[in-house]
Amino acid sequence: MKNKKRMILGTRKGLVVFEQDRNGNWAVSGLHFIGETVSMAYVDVRNDTWWAAQEHGHWGCKLHRSVDEGATWEEVEAPKYPEGSEVKDGEPASLKYIWAFAHGGNDHPDKLFIGTEPGGLFVSNNNGDTFEHIEGLWNHPAEKISGSEVAGIMQEFIQ
């Protein structure tokens, strides 16, 4: 990745990799998760790990990472709202989408943040093996909104 100009895009029909040639033209160089909704595609520039969040409709949100630029993908456990989390009284919070992704800085090499719908912020301290829900933000009075607006707020918040 370092010597090539590439970008990865999440789309409703898969993850698309674009690569720039010597003349500056961009062309598709790879397709992954064909036919699946990829709600978030992210490259962690610290370690060149590719991340892809998927929304399968029937089967829920899934999270994949690749350490070899998409040659192989490994599914890791998607963030989970803890028991007792509710979007409103009597309605448990359940992950719908992963919208936002950010690394935790060069001084925290294994730290990652994920923003979700409903509006939750999750942190990982082991490069995405597991994620924890940040309760402080979830319980903040300003967070008492639900829906995709909150996920948008999360994206602004962590970037």
Add this chain to the structure above:
Amino acid sequence: MYYFDKIPYLHLLMPVLKFTRNLERFYPGLEPVESSKTSLQELINEANDKFPGIKDYILDEHSRLRKHVQIFIGNRMIHDRNRLPDNLNPDDEVYIMQALSGG
């Protein structure tokens, strides 16, 4: 014992969990799971031991059946999607299915 009396060799049977082929996209080696467990929840957990992570495809983080997934025990659709309290007989076949829509 009632079943054993009625049907010879029933004690050799075990509940089996069968999956929609749609899940083979994610688990290429997916096959039915037989188990000596006597509850639906235990049967799903056993399937998860054999195919790690598949429980998350069927149930959400609160162990509720996902909205567009359905489970049949034989010809009977389960009714309690939140608690999955169903018990199983040795000859039960359990089906994991997904809803279809569109045109």
